[in-house]
Amino acid sequence: MTTDTPIINRETQHERVHLALKYILGLIPTGATSLFPLLAKEFPHKRESIYAHTVYVKNILRVLEYAPVLRTQILGLVIDRIIQxxxxxxxELEELEDSDTEVAYDFDTADDDDGISDESDSDSDDDSDSGSDSDGTPVAVLDIKEMTKKLDGMLFLVFSYLEGYINSCRHLPTQNGRMPAPVEELFLVLLQIFMNTILQTFKSRHTQFIIFYMVSLSPQFSDYFLGALGTKILDKSQPEVIRVSAAAYMSSFVSRAKYLDIRQVLMVIDMLGNFVLELVAQVDTGSNVLPDADRYAVFYAVVQALMYIFCFRWRVLEIRSSKDDFDTAGMIVGSMDSPDVNSSRRVGRQWHSGLNSLQRVVTSRLNPLKMCSSNVVKQFARISQSLDFMYIYPILEQNKKIYIPRHAARPDSDMLGAGSGGNRNGAGASGSGSPAVGGQLPHELETFFPFDPYRLHRSAPFMQGIYQEWESEDEDEDDEDEDEYDEDEDVEYEYEEDDDEELQDIGRHSGSMNSEGEDDEGEDDDEAEMNKSIMSMSISPSPAHFLVQGITGRK
Incomplete structure (x- = not known):
């Protein structure tokens, strides 16, 4: 027996479910309490298809339209699943790179128009399972590609929700230039989620850009965000892993957020500089003081943050010869080393007084130039010499003769991966949160800059206009005679984005690595290797700047 029952498409089914839920919640105001556990229970597993994830995220965010009381819980759930x-x-990328295979990368995930509403996406995951060779390696490659498209699609939906909600509040009244109250409430919700989830997850690559986008809406949000990170860094009751992570987030944020004003950059430099100076004054009191990545992990993380920020923000930190600069920036310091008398451009450079801490710190017995990431140190050495800010190559040469053995972490240490159990607060509980191996800490501080370039295709447009790409210092020198510094335009420090070819040559300038009479060819090899690892001044060890497209056997 046949029936004439019409076929109902998925969109119509979803709309009817939302109408039913809205009606039920209207009858039972406390029903939201029972609804959320069901929503969390039915959330697709991270290995399910792109279609399953994007459709579920799209609809669970739709629930917030008629159940705003669940906003904190639902956004927390969605972000938690995205970060997984x-x-x-x-x-998986690191496992592939550690294997005996050669990996080719490309982060373009644009296989279709949007990767969200096409139900055929659910079949693409199944097809990927059938494309394996006898060793099964191509399956892993395709699986990573599908997971990246999945991540991109979910983040696109979250960004779209935030944009739509913010636009819907534009007409609401505001006071003293603040954002409308509902937008501020949404920001505080996301800030709480960031502090409780994202900050405590090592090797998250893209999820943190949710807060990066939200903070861009208001200078007040930037102050809140920087204040929250600064509080974590300075709070000695916090586990060291959280304090180190907060320092990484602060340095990466200040370097990459195009919307920060000079006041905020200088505030961060002063805070971090005072912190390291106070610690050096307390600790560096005798010849028995030795570098220790375990005991002084936060100190090294903050010094590394200062060097990283300097590489990106030296244009803001340099004080030009104007009376207004003295009035607005406070005390200044001159060039920290003798200027090049043959270079008229370099004579008379003056720097914000907060940078004065670096000279004292890098020459201390704690030896941060030995303990911090070698890529950060090399780039800082190049730029600081080029600008006559500081000359540290003699220290680097001396450090080559210093051997600091690896050692077991202290039993009570909360440093990244200390001991065998990670850390007490659960950061990196998935097993990816520890850079240490076998309970040992490397002598060099693990590098992690969470706002490295955003490479997801679909959601990338949300970063346009707010993200600072790397710009080499020699490019600024070329334009210095044409473009005079305008104090009235220092609220938003604008840069031009470099193309891909220029980004491969970051920080190149004559004389940097040859100062000690070293071999030119050897230094060129070192420079090429450093530029390869930096990847557009992106010095995080995370390999997910790219997506695996295919692999070939190692020759």
């Missing part, structure tokens, strides 16, 4: 996929990609 995000970290999983990093883990």
């Amino acid at each position: 996929v995000d970290v999983e990609i990093q883990v």
Whole structure:
């Protein structure tokens, strides 16, 4: 027996479910309490299809239209699931790179128009399972590609929700230039989620850009965000892993957020500089003081943050010869080394007084130039010499003769991966949160800059206009005679984005690495290797700047 029952498409089914839920919640105001556990229970597993994830995220965010009381819980759930996929990609990429295979990368995920509403996406995951060779390696490659598209699609939906909600509040009244109250409430919700989840997850690659986007809406949000990170860094009751992570987030944020004003950059430099100076004054009191990445982990993380920020923001930190600069920036310091008398451009450079801490710190017995990431140190050495800010190559040469053995972490240490159990607060509980191996800490501080370039295709447009790409210092020198510094335009420090070819040559300028009479060819090799690892001044060890497209056997 046949029936004439019409076929109902998925969109109509979803709309009817939302109408039913809205009606039920209207009858039972407390029903939201029972609804959320069901929503969390039915959330697709991270290994399910792109279609399953994007459709579910799209509809669970739709629930917030008629159940705003669940906003904190639902956004927290969605971000938690997104970060699981995000970290999983990093883990699988690192496993591939550690294997005996050669990996080719490309982060373009634009296989279709949007990767969200096409139900055929659900079949693409199944097809990927059938494309394996006898060793099964291509399956892993395709799986990473599918997971990256999944991550991109979910982040696109979250960004779209935030944009739509913000636009819907534009007409609301505001006071003293603040954002409308509902937008401020949404920001505080996301800030809480960031502090409780994202900050405590090592190797998250893209999820943190949710807060990066939200903070861009208001200078007040930037102050809140920087204040929250600064509080974590200075709070000695916090586990060291959280304080180190907060320092990484602060340095990467200040370097990459195009919307920060000079006041905020200088505030961060002063805070971090005072912190390291106070610690050096307390600790560096005798010849028995030795570098220790375990005991002084936060100190090294903050010094590394200062060097990283300097590489990106030296144009803001340099004080030009104007009376207004003295009035607005406070005390200044001159060039920290003798200027090049043959270079008229370099004579008379003056720097914000907060940078004065670096000279004292890098020459201390704690020897941060030995303990911090070698890529950060090399780039800082190049730029600081080029600008006559500081000359540190003699220290680097001396450090080559210093051997600091690896050692077991203290039993009570909360440093990244200390001991065998990670850390007490659960950061990196998925197994990806520890850079240490076998309970040992490397002598060099693990590098992690969470706002490295955003490479997801679909959601990338949300970063346009707010993200600072790397710009080499020699490019600024070329334009210095044409473009005079305008104090009235220092609220938003604008840069031009470099193309891909220029980004491969970051920080190149004559004389940097040859100052000690070293071999030119050897230094060129070192420079090429450093530029390769930096990847557009992106010095995080995470390999997910790219997506695995295919692999070939190592020759």
